[in-house]
Amino acid sequence: MTGILLRNIRPLGGPSVDLAIRDGRIEAMAEGLSADGLTVEEGDGAICVPGLVEAHTHLDKTVMGMGWYANAVGTDLRAMIDNERAERRRLGLDVGRQAMRHALALVGNGTTHVRTHVDVDTENGLDGLRDVLSLRGVLDIQIVAFPQSGLMIRPGTAELLDQAMAMGADLVGGLDPCAVDRDPKGHLDTVFALADRHGAGVDIHLHEPGEMGAFSLELICERTRALGMAGKITVSHGFCLGMPDARRTEALIDGLAALDIAVMTTGAPSREVPSVPRLRARGIRMGAGCDGVLDTWNPWNRPDMLDRARIVAQKNNMRSDADLAAVLDLCSSGGARAIGIEGHGLTEGAPADLALLPGETLAAAVAQGGPVLMTLKGGVVAARRGKALMEAP
């Protein structure tokens, strides 16, 4: 395997250098590197950033390319869950095809790593999981076996999650132990026991607001401590962390920090959300995600981490150039740390997972968004000008 010489690129918007890639890794970054058998790609002064990291999505849900999905279901969580199961059948949603479309759109937009939740329930069983598992060659995909329709309220789901982990899912998922499953102790005992048995991590959807969510979060912390699972747990959304009482949330943040629990945010505009600057300042590992894209839930999300950076930043009132650099980190190297990927960044020896962005400065590139000029995954050009080179089905 030879490699690539990216000529005239600006790491994080700094001075122009050449970047040599060999055997899938960054070999050197300096001015005037020799091509030495490498394929030269002209960067033309583009800004080079670590590949973007989609830390919270649902590859198994999108209806991209299937015609417009007319949404009439409203915004009640349980109604939306039931609607989705029914519509999956009615639309004949082919998870393998749809997940590939979604994944390739992410690649086109500069993404090199994805953590996706995949529905596991007593109606659809493990079919969706099987389909998403088959995508692993396309980009780095971590899979959370996700009891979207509930766990304690749907007997048989725990057994399916157990099988999902045996099949190769990476993490055990969970969902609103109080609000959806109506049995926080049962739900969390089950989720943590499964994770413990499989030596895996946990990533729990926690939409519960205010004190209900705080209660669930305390139960999560208790189990993390009791089972010695510090560093292996993730809370997604964590809306309770955005409640206005700063003393109350400080206690919750203390718990997260003590147990190295990561937090994923979508910057949900209509909800209270965890403060990105506040949690990052406390050293809490945070990532960002676009959530489900063009699905039966919501028409607004796009498979585009620069678009998500904008949404998260606006929600958090981040607007200075320093803020923009921080939100880019959240969506790249910071997000990688949050999902447990080490060594993701612009350093010699690191995997050559990169994105080239247009723009005058790093902040300009983040603010202006795509199209991303080039995505490199493991040292291979995977996308140009916003389009993955692999054809979508």
Place this chain on the structure above:
Amino acid sequence: MTGILLRNIRPLGGPSVDLAIRDGRIEAMAEGLSADGLTVEEGDGAICVPGLVEAHTHLDKTVMGMGWYANAVGTDLRAMIDNERAERRRLGLDVGRQAMRHALALVGNGTTHVRTHVDVDTENGLDGLRDVLSLRGVLDIQIVAFPQSGLMIRPGTAELLDQAMAMGADLVGGLDPCAVDRDPKGHLDTVFALADRHGAGVDIHLHEPGEMGAFSLELICERTRALGMAGKITVSHGFCLGMPDARRTEALIDGLAALDIAVMTTGAPSREVPSVPRLRARGIRMGAGCDGVLDTWNPWNRPDMLDRARIVAQKNNMRSDADLAAVLDLCSSGGARAIGIEGHGLTEGAPADLALLPGETLAAAVAQGGPVLMTLKGGVVAARRGKALMEAP
């Protein structure tokens, strides 16, 4: 003056028709209209919507095309105000040129009507106003003479506002009577007296949150009633209307409804905001705006009302197809009513101010955003594929 036959367009996503434009107005909408001396434009099944209405922006602030503005000022309102005045000088911001760039970008993105605030202060005087007034041929522009740097705290500003109205500004502006001007009675008495003297309306920036904003809003209502100015007053932002206590905000909304006070929203993701569905259900005239675009305040806003529709909808958790139609109305016909423009819509006899959007359904067109295929202003093609036909300076 002849006209245009738009062949095969779908009004609001409905069945395909032809749309005949003569003398700047919609003459007929029906299947198989004869061209009869009209210039034929093929719509190819595009969705036709009333021209988009930018109901709250600042044409005099953008640095579009001037290189990246590195923002280091933080988020304190007074600091941002002072920073902007200093940076205007340092950058040599040419308001005429910049406002034209901003306006043409809006036209490219389907906008046919704009209400802009223009800074009037003792440092910059009336120069910005003069520059923006000269743009009125390009598109319909309403101008609010805006005391951005304060009114009571900067003696001489009231006199400048008076001159601004004499020069042709349409409305008297105001800004946070408590939080910025520290004298709510003095501020509002001055603003309303000026408006009363010039027979003009008022559009007040009200960022004040919670009870402070509610207090200012009550003072606005009192003056609107006392001076018989119902239907002529606008509150921009109105963050206090988003405070959580629904009984408290119901009383405020009652006041707005009784006095036909309009509300402009940007759907500010980081703030509490007035609920679009709730206020519209009460019959309150609402419009939406992108606010300042790429200026010393904020790098995120774009001169694009479809982008703003998305931001407002996400903030308000509007996601069904019916919601998407409502948010389009907010950004077109509803916004026109909010800024006092009658007869803006797809009806025979209405001015031919239109936008053609790509998309399968109306909801899809709104969710997917631009580029807008064509903008027509007064029956003339003003933009194609996202670009105004008039060259930007």
